[in-house]
Amino acid sequence: MPDSGPLAVLEALPRVPAVVAREIDPADGWPGVDDPEGLRAQIADWLSQYANAGTRRTYAYALGLPVAWTDALTGADPALTGTPPSRRPPPARPGPLHHLAWFRWCAGRGLDPRAATGSEVKAWLHALDATGAEKRTRQRMLSTLSAFYGHLTETGVVPANPAALNRARLGLSRSVRDASPTIRLTAEQLGALLGAAARLPNRTRHRELYARRAVAVVGLLTLGLRVSELVGLDRDDLVVTGGEPVLRVLGKGGVRREVYLTELAAVALRAYLEERDRTAGTSTPAVRGRTAAARTPLIATRDGGRCSRFDVNALLRRVALTAGPALADVAEKVHPHALRHAYVTIALEQDARIQHVQADVGHASIATTQYYDRGRRTRGTTAADLVAAAITGTQPD
Template sequence: MSAVEDFLAYLAVERQMSPHTLDAYRRDLTAVAAWAADKGHGDIATLHTEQLRGFAADEHRRQQSPKSIQRRLSACRSFYTWLLKHGRIAANPAASIRAPKAPRKLPQVLDPDEAKALVEVPTDAPLGLRDRALLELFYSSGLRLSELCALRWHDLDLEDALVTVIGKGRKQRSVPLGSHARNALHEWRAFTGATNDSHVFPGRNGAITPRAIQLRVRQLAQQQGLFKRVHPHLLRHSFASHILESSGDLRGVQELLGHADIATTQIYTHLDYQHLAKVYDAAHPRAKRKK
């Protein structure tokens, strides 16, 4: 078995990474290995720093996006860190290599009125109770799509208004439930008569699929008169932005979202600044900018 296959097996078994994440690591490391073979550099495990810099430069010349180059170098850093830990190499050749900076794209968010219009779907429609509970939970607790799909009733404490999920890296976190989400979940459970081990949102073969939720959220947004691109992660972005805008507590938002690195959460400070800048431009008599 090659070093790359050993590493992927480690990620699958010991780190318990998702198939999607494993596929991404495999694609990126395979691309580097193919480049090394094409250049006559031998096995990916024996590359040194200057060769990896050459790889990044070649990717840039091929007009690969900075984000793609960053991702591939990140996969290399993790791979070589694992090799170093197991005594297969003497130093991490990717440790000091930096990819071109990618322009930071700010996520779109719903404003509070749009979020309210979306989650307040009619409960008298077929599956209306389920849709209301699903949307309220997304917006109330900022869950990832995968976390919501995997949720079972024993993960919810409706009495103390908490939901406990297993996030990225198998890290557990508990997030508060808003009163509207708790009430919607109470009604949905009473309707289904589900047991503690049942999935909160069941599908045909166990849990509801991410694709089914994506399609349903898009459909419900159109029904509620929101004609922008609405998807489950937009509700997570909106949750984070609205909490930060009201509280100013970046660390708290980091904990609620389950981000390992606060730099990931800091993007929402830019969103908050954009909002303040718009308010300033609209309100201050000497803030009007010439177009």
């Protein structure tokens, strides 16, 4: 890494009261940490346990680490590092909780994260609550922190996990009675999103490319993919097995699953890739095994770089805002996870077997691995066609 400052790890903190955070000059080192290189190595050791780059980025971002630093730290994606800085998507704009990411919060107090106690973790959680962080946000951030300290405990860096707190007392215990904040999209609304994506306003000469990409993104999200899974897909992950087009998706925990393409998604993806190759002047896709085709993103930026989850989120929001009356009341709340949520609810409404739905979306609660077995996974054991038929108003094959 070219930058030797440990808080090349952290972006400069926003100008907020000193009790919360303060500006940091990377050359000054990591506030409160005597051996920043050691901490960096311990963070790298923890993150490198996760095979999925999306998981590593999500965990690092939640704790306040820049995504680019995380990629370089854990063995960056060649497709990403090979992209000139000018072509990479800009970092996400800091939100209201930016300065309360755990490492920034500790840095603002000159606290070595390895010296933190349960009292500091509780103070941090209360600060999140006071800033307006939702319960699910606090649950997720605490879970990430607990995973980090669990690793430090296992490796003998800290004597105990300070994030292993009584969640019930903190009001953070999980309950099936908790209402999901995710909006519930109907099949008709997903159809409206697809129509709006095809008509997405764009005055550049690449209007057709952008419109087809938007349709492909919405189409793929109707398969129940996580946004991190979508942006992590390469063209090499699109294969034909058993005579059916399939996406080999790397999900949470490094578990791969096969996601069957519906006709809806397959047509949209094919149209996008054809237009993308035509625009790029590529008449024949690169041959697998002979070129760098395996690292070519399935969904790409105009210059061929890998889209970020923020790119997809922004694109979907633009599509929703132009979708007309069908989404007028919920357009501002549409995000990738809402489409994943819709996949599950629509599939169950169509009487799909719940085991098939769980296998389709890769839920961790699957009791057995039989649905990941390629011998058992067939066209008849996916709910994808039922969902596509509901969206298009047709009968499944």
